[in-house]
Amino acid sequence: MNKMEFDYIIIGGGSSGCVLAGRLSEDPNVSVCLLEVGGGGDGWxxxxxxxxxxxxxxxxxxxxFETVSQKGLNGRKGYQPRGKCLGGSSAINAMxxxxxxxxxxxxxxxxxxxGWSYQEVLPYFIKSENNQRIHNAYHGNEGPLSVTDLQSENPLQARYLAAAKEQGYKILDDFNGAEQEGLGVYQVTHINGExxxxxxxxxxxxxxxxxxxxEIHAQTQxxxxxxxxxxxxxxxxAGQVKQIYARREVLLSAGAMxxxxxxxxSGVGDQHELMAxxxxxxxxLPGVGKNFHDHPDFIFGYKVDAIPGTFGLSLKGSIDLFKQISRYRKEGKGLITTNFAECGGFLKSSPEQTLPNLQLHFVVALVDNHARTMHMGHGISCHVCLxxxxxxGTIKISGVSIDDPLLIDPNFYDDESDLxxxxxxxxxxxxxxxSNAFKDIIKKDLFTADVQTDEEIRHILRERSDTVYHPVGSCKMGVDDMAVVDARLRVYGVQNLRVVDASIMPTVxxxxxxxxxxxxxxxxVxxxxxxxxxxxxxEKKVRVGEVA
Structure with missing residues (x-):
């Protein structure tokens, strides 16, 4: 039987893997195979x-996913949602x-x-983007990725902006331009309300x-x-083990975990851990699975009445939801188009910071335990992350099979300065x-009403912090002994193998x-x-005898 060969094999059909597959297959003389363990990534x-x-x-x-017990979170295990379908986490994120x-x-x-300075990566951001509103030197308007303003027309946005102004923060309408510090309404990866x-x-x-x-439902071993x-x-x-071969390269895009x-x-990693x-x-390659890190995040949650713009469990909210569904079907607008985290921005924890080191996500619903703990009624929330x-932290394996549980350890708050x-x-x-902008709608502070002293703040941070879904770094790019890939994303010590995803970020x-x-x-690409x-x-020079 002839073995199945492709020029490029891509492992993982997530945010990076789909880009690789789409771009590399633009050349009709190149064959590409994309392997995705999840489903098709479509449907409502x-x-x-x-x-x-x-x-x-x-x-x-x-x-x-679940993390190992986190010492910095009072022994709690964290939760790590990761996309499992074509599109990966871009199919389930807040856009x-x-x-x-x-x-x-x-x-x-x-x-x-x-090759990775801002001026050198900016052209690739521009190449990928099709921004529907902003036309300037920082943005692209012809790329595959549609970027739009929110279509939710949510009145809570005005309250958030009023609160930001009240506190003296600058209002930005573009967080990806000349400056980042300030608060505003986020742009999202939408297309026609979807x-x-x-x-x-x-x-x-x-x-x-x-x-x-x-190939979907194809789990790389x-x-x-x-x-x-x-x-x-x-x-x-489908229960069958298969092997396919790459004439040129294997491209690993399975994500930071x-x-x-x-x-x-596959036998690439710290030899002592592998031999065990x-x-x-x-x-x-001792750096594999090391340098894993993420943004620690805390969420404030508040009860509000069933006011326009909020989601919640109530009779009034249910009636409004049906109206919103009808509007969405007709216009592609309204609350059904929300990404929930509609507003936010970037702040400095103190004036001496050289760049903003905090990010806020203002959510038009009550979020508790990654939406796994539900509350009757309506609410709003606000994330703050470092x-x-x-x-x-680290990513470690617990056995020799892909089915053995991963040992995921972001090691939150291990460094006291983070806390x-x-x-x-x-x-x-x-x-x-x-702020006054919220006072007439907030009925109850659910989690922080009695938190006042720094020690009480530290306690609740350890009790309720978790990820804001930005894990990176576990196959870092670099030139030191713990680097996994070089600046061209080639895995050290293994030819024809690259890692292409957020795991290569040396720092988040x-x-x-x-x-x-x-x-x-x-x-x-x-x-x-x-x-x-x-x-x-x-190779051509060798064939014609120009190279000895």
Whole structure:
């Protein structure tokens, strides 16, 4: 039997993987196979924006991971939703379009990652984007990813902006332009009132390409590595184990948790950890699964009456919901188009900060325990997260199978300075939510009414903090001994293997991570093509005898 071969095999059809598949298959002379363990990433549960409330707290299109016990969170286990379908986490996220701060990327470059400064990555953000409103040098208007203003027409936005003005904060209508500090209403990845996931932007328009094969419900078991070269992938589908082979490269885009897992199960990682599980070591790379980190986040929650613009469990709310569904079907507008986290922005915890180190997400519903704990009535919430945490954790495997539970440890608040910065963030956010603009609608402060002293703030932060869904760093790009990939995203010590997703971030960006994950893949495509052209050029010279 002839073995199944492709030029490129992509592991993971998430935010980055869909970009790779869509862009690489633009060349009809290149064959591409995309492997996705989840489903098709379409249907109303993905397309209707507010349906994310169904996926986040459940296992619908969601891995719904749990962390190990967190010492910094008083021994609690955290919750880590991750997308499990084509589009990955862009199919279940809050769709907030944020790139991070320019200094994030300049810092990456300063760490030795040539080509990753802000001015060098900006063209890839622009290339990916189709912004429906903003037309300037910072934005793109012809890319696959549709970016729009919210269509919810939510009156709570005006209250939030009034509160921001009351507290003296600058109002921004673009967090991805010349400046980042300030508060405002977020732009989102919408198209015609529907979610624009990475799959919808980059993959679905090209499903008929003959050189593009997309396999769903295909669970990668390991990367096949022979003599230090990645030659293919073993995956399981419909109970059958299959092997496919890559003529050029294997591209690992399984995300910040599963990319290091697949590397380790393939024999690439810390040799002592691999040997402890009886895994044959293909290459000792101690940084695999290290440097894992995330934005620690705290949520204020308030009860309000069943006022327009809020979701909740009430008779009045149910009647309004039916009206909103009818409007959505007719116009593609209204509350059904909400991303919930409609407003927010970036603040400094203290004036001496060189750039904003706090991000707020104002939510038009009551959020408790990742929407897994429900409350009768209506509410609003406000997240505050620390953007540049110093704490570092790990991703570890618990066995030799892809089905063995991952040991996910973001190690929140391990560095005491993270907790102290969050104390400052708590105070700023609490003051914002106590503004006159909210006083006539807030009926009860559910979680923080009696929290006053710094010690009480520290206690509740440890009791109620968790992720804001921005895990990164576990296959970091760099030049030090703990780096996993180089600046061209090639895995050290293994030829024809790259990692292309948020796991390569040496430090988490100051903001949401979806747009950067898409940018990383856009840039990777250019590097892959450049490197392949160089190989072809050398091979041609060898053939004609110009190279000994």
């Amino acid at each position: 549960k993905v397309e209707v924006p507010c349906a994310a409330v169904i996926s986040i707290p459940t296992k619908i299109n969601n891995w719904a 907030v379009y944020i790139r991070g701060n320019a200094q994030d990327y300049d810092h990456w470059a300063a760490l030795g990652n040539d 979610r624009c996931s990475s799959a919808r932007a980059y993959l679905f328009p090209h499903r008929e390409r003959k050189n593009l094969t997309v 390991r990367i096949l590595i022979e003599n230090g070269v990645a030659v293919g992938v073993e995956y399981k589908q 599963q990319s290091p897992q697949i590397l380790m199960l 599980h009886g895994i044959q070591v293909k290459h000792h 953007l540049n945490p110093k704490s570092r 102290e910065e969050m104390v400052k963030g708590f105070k700023l956010t609490q003051k914002l939510m106590q 960006v100051n903001g949401n991570t979806n747009a950067p994950a898409i940018m990383i893949a856009e840039k990777a 250019d590097m892959i093509r450049q490197d392949q052209a160089s190989v072809a050029f050398i």
